Structure formats: structure tokens, C-alpha cells
Amino acid sequence: MTNTMNPAAQPEPADAQNPAQEPVQFTVEVGPMAHGGHCVAQHDDRAVFVRHAIPGEIVVAQLTETGPSERFLLADTVEVIRASEFRRSHQWKIADSLRAHSFGREPVSGAEYGHIVLEYQRRLKANVFRDTMVRVGKQNVDDMEISVEGVEADGAHGLDWRTRNTFVVSPVGRLCMPVHRGLNPVVVRNVPLAVPQLDALGLWGLDFSGAARIEVTTPAHGRDALINIIPRSNVVNSKETLATHVENWREAVSGLPQHVSVVVSAPAGKGGRKIKVTQVRGQSWVAEDVASELFGTRSFRVSGHGRWPAHRDGPVTLVDAVMQAADAQPGQTVADLYAGSGLFSRYLAEAVGADGAVLAVEDGVATSQDASINLREVPQATVLHGNINRVMNSWHRKPEADFTAGGLNDRQVDTVVMSPHRKGAGKAVLGRIDQLTPEKIIYVSSDPASLARDTRRLNYHGWVLDSVEVYDLAPDTQHMESVCVFTKP
Numbered sequence: 001m002t003n004t005m006n007p008a009a010q011p012e013p014a015d016a017q018n019p020a021q022e023p024v025q026f027t028v029e030v031g032p033m034a035h036g037g038h039c040v041a042q043h044d045d046r047a048v049f050v051r052h053a054i055p056g057e058i059v060v061a062q063l064t065e066t067g068p069s070e071r072f073l074l075a076d077t078v079e080v081i082r083a084s085e086f087r088r089s090h091q092w093k094i095a096d097s098l099r100a101h102s103f104g105r106e107p108v109s110g111a112e113y114g115h116i117v118l119e120y121q122r123r124l125k126a127n128v129f130r131d132t133m134v135r136v137g138k139q140n141v142d143d144m145e146i147s148v149e150g151v152e153a154d155g156a157h158g159l160d161w162r163t164r165n166t167f168v169v170s171p172v173g174r175l176c177m178p179v180h181r182g183l184n185p186v187v188v189r190n191v192p193l194a195v196p197q198l199d200a201l202g203l204w205g206l207d208f209s210g211a212a213r214i215e216v217t218t219p220a221h222g223r224d225a226l227i228n229i230i231p232r233s234n235v236v237n238s239k240e241t242l243a244t245h246v247e248n249w250r251e252a253v254s255g256l257p258q259h260v261s262v263v264v265s266a267p268a269g270k271g272g273r274k275i276k277v278t279q280v281r282g283q284s285w286v287a288e289d290v291a292s293e294l295f296g297t298r299s300f301r302v303s304g305h306g307r308w309p310a311h312r313d314g315p316v317t318l319v320d321a322v323m324q325a326a327d328a329q330p331g332q333t334v335a336d337l338y339a340g341s342g343l344f345s346r347y348l349a350e351a352v353g354a355d356g357a358v359l360a361v362e363d364g365v366a367t368s369q370d371a372s373i374n375l376r377e378v379p380q381a382t383v384l385h386g387n388i389n390r391v392m393n394s395w396h397r398k399p400e401a402d403f404t405a406g407g408l409n410d411r412q413v414d415t416v417v418m419s420p421h422r423k424g425a426g427k428a429v430l431g432r433i434d435q436l437t438p439e440k441i442i443y444v445s446s447d448p449a450s451l452a453r454d455t456r457r458l459n460y461h462g463w464v465l466d467s468v469e470v471y472d473l474a475p476d477t478q479h480m481e482s483v484c485v486f487t488k489p
């Protein structure tokens, strides 16, 4: 079945339109898994995207949302009439749709593949990747072997992998997971997908009243742990209220082990774009070790929460994939766009050696400072703090200028490595990359749909998708990472 609609496009809660009504349920046979973690089905001549089902199953689905102009529906599986051979008991009770709905609530988000046997999750992800590249990217991938590779340490279950976990906070200050529609978050007492270091912190009984969100970073290979408290807007609006809460939070975390740092991140000034970080205890970063059998072990300082692969073995998996795809040679020049804390730049810099150059472009303030520290031992790497568009504009205007003066030191960029956020890079950035005339582009993506759109844009400039590796760095969820190589024939 082909689906041309996007279920992510601002759906409306079904019962928000009709609060007094009983939930609407219907029986459907579901078709293929679509991007976003829903199976596609038909009901009353409309497409319906059914969560928590498996292709080929017959399920009772409960309507949760209707899309714009009611063109499509979103539903949750509440009962399975004909189960797939690949169904298993969900590994996380509060994320189990069947169980949650039997108690009259919705499952928490973040484990939408948890009811599927891990090996089959990967087959479904491979199909979604292939289908998205064909349908959205207009690629002919017939000759490409697309399989999704898991991380060996994940075994058959895929638990205990997530080093970055975000919680919302209940009115009485307990850590909760959001449900799919953002209503009534559920209090958590463990997160089976998280590395055991999270549970060991003993955060579940602490009182974080006044916080909107808590981001917890617990490296599995490395040191330290970091709790980032994001206050509610009413708390931020008054200096005195914020100060009182900071003291309360300091008291709440006082019994945590020594290695746990705590910071508060609140918008500074009007507009909310600048963030002021207040240290409650310890430091504002964690140490992450990456041990690659092929390229060596290196340590990194990582501030913040989301600028580092979240799977415990994600960094090493991606470093190995990127380094093999880039095959950087001594003396070459590599641009590492969206460089984060310098994960790829560090290894690339060693490969190009003292006569080569790596340009690490990153716009996050703390993240680019981390990159500068992480790349201190490889002076052939230069960190350029700024927006990629602006930095590349400058390269085009004055290629002869020094790296630190906004130029390229008259060097030709041999390889571009890019790892944009989920939205992808977009037309302008890709046009600029094309003007650099590199030999190849290594594109690290965490979203097949934006990758597919960017692939079409690269095709427009004459770039061809040469090879794809897809990795399961988020078991039990719909997410996948891919490393693609583009060349220009």
C-alpha cells in the first residue's frame, strides 16, 4: 500500500472534538509499516495510521486523532484479533498499548516497536528506509542491499542502551514519560531502554517541583553523570521564584553520588533563544570514551544532552562507519559539518595527519567549546563556531583567507562529512556543499524522510547515492541511523 499523507502534520485529538463520546473503535487488517512507526490501513475509505500493530495483523484500533480536514486518522491498537508471529510481550509495561488501554489510558511514547521481536524490527526498519528512499527520494535502490545492522551488545532484546533520557515533571515533582498526545504523563520508576547507570542514580523518588523537563545523561563508557533541569516558564519569569527552586533542587539532589553533576538551564533575557546555565553542583559536562578497535580509543568532553549519539555504542559504530566511508588520506582536507563535540573530527584529523586539515563547523556555544577542547591534541583540526550557511558563504567569498579569518587557506575540500539534525540539511546548505566540489559526501542521517529529500536535492546537483549502511541504534523505537556515500560521476 502506498501512503502519500504525512501523519505528523498537526493532527487533532479525536476526543478533543467530541469529549463526551465513547472512544471510537474499529477492526482493521493493517498493511505495511510507514515512516513514523505506524502501520498503514484503510477504514471507511480513509487512510488510518495504526500504532503498536505489526504488518498483516488484524487488530481492534481505537481512534486517537484525526488529521487535517479529517483526511486521515490515527489510532492505537487496543486488542489483537490475529497476531503476527513476530509479536512478543512488550518489554516496558507503561509503553504497552494493549495494557495501557485496558486501564483506560494511553501508552507512553518512546518505545513504539517494543511489541515486535528485535530481529523483525530491523527488517521493518529496512523496509521503511527502502520505501522512503523510493517514494520520497525517487531513488532506484533495486541494486542496493539494504539491511539494518544491530549492535552486538544489544543481543536479542535490545534493552539497556539509551544514555540520554528526557523526562517531563508531574505537578508534584516526579519524573514522568509523556504519552503520545502530550496528555497525562505517566510517573516512571525505571526505563528498560536506558543504560543501568540511570536506575542506579535513584532519581525516581526525588522532588523536582517547578521543573518542566529533566534531561539525564549517563555515559555507559566514560565517567560522570549530568542532570539538566529545565524550569517551568512561570518559574523562570520571576528571579526570586527561580532562586527558591534552585535551592530546593540543590537540597533534593544532595544525597546523589559524588559523580553526578546538576545544572539548571533557563532562557536568559527576552525571546528565549539564549540559555543561561546555572551550576547547582559539579560540572556541566560528562566524559565519554569511544573505543574503536579499528581507529583507537579517544575521550571526549560532552556538554548538554542531545549532541551525542544516544546509544551506548552509537559513537563507536558511527565513527567506524564514517571513517571507513571517508577513507581520509594524509594531506587531505575534510569539512565536518554539524560537528557537535568533534567526535568525527578527532578521528578524521588523525587520518589526514599534520599536513591535512579538518574544518569542524558547529553552531552550539557549549558544544563548539567542547569540540575545541576535544581537538586540542590535533592542531590540523580547526573548530569554526557558527551557522553552516554563514561559514560556507565565507569560504566561497574568500577561499584564500586563513581558516580563522573565514577562508579555506586556499585548500580544496576533498571530503564533506555531514551529520545534520533530524530535519536534514536543506536546499541552501546542499547547494553550498556542491560549490565546494568535494570528491565525496558522507551523509550521516537519523531520519530517512529528510535524508530522502536531501538525496533528491543532491541528485539535482549531479550527486549519486553510491552506498548506504543502516544501523539500529535505537532498538524498540522506530528510529534508525544511516551513513550514505554520495559521489559525482
Ligand SMILES: C[S@@+](CC[C@H](N)C(=O)[O-])C[C@H]1O[C@@H](n2cnc3c(N)ncnc32)[C@H](O)[C@@H]1O
Binding pocket: 306, 307, 308, 309, 337, 338, 339, 340, 341, 342, 343, 344, 361, 362, 363, 364, 367, 386, 387, 388, 389, 419, 420, 421, 422
Ligand atoms: C545530530 S548532531 C551531530 C553531532 C556530531 N556530528 C555527532 O555525531 O556527535 C547535529 C549538530 O549540528 C549542530 N547544528 C545544527 N544546525 C546547525 C547549523 N545550522 N550550523 C551549525 N551547526 C548546526 C547542532 O548544534 C548539533 O551539535
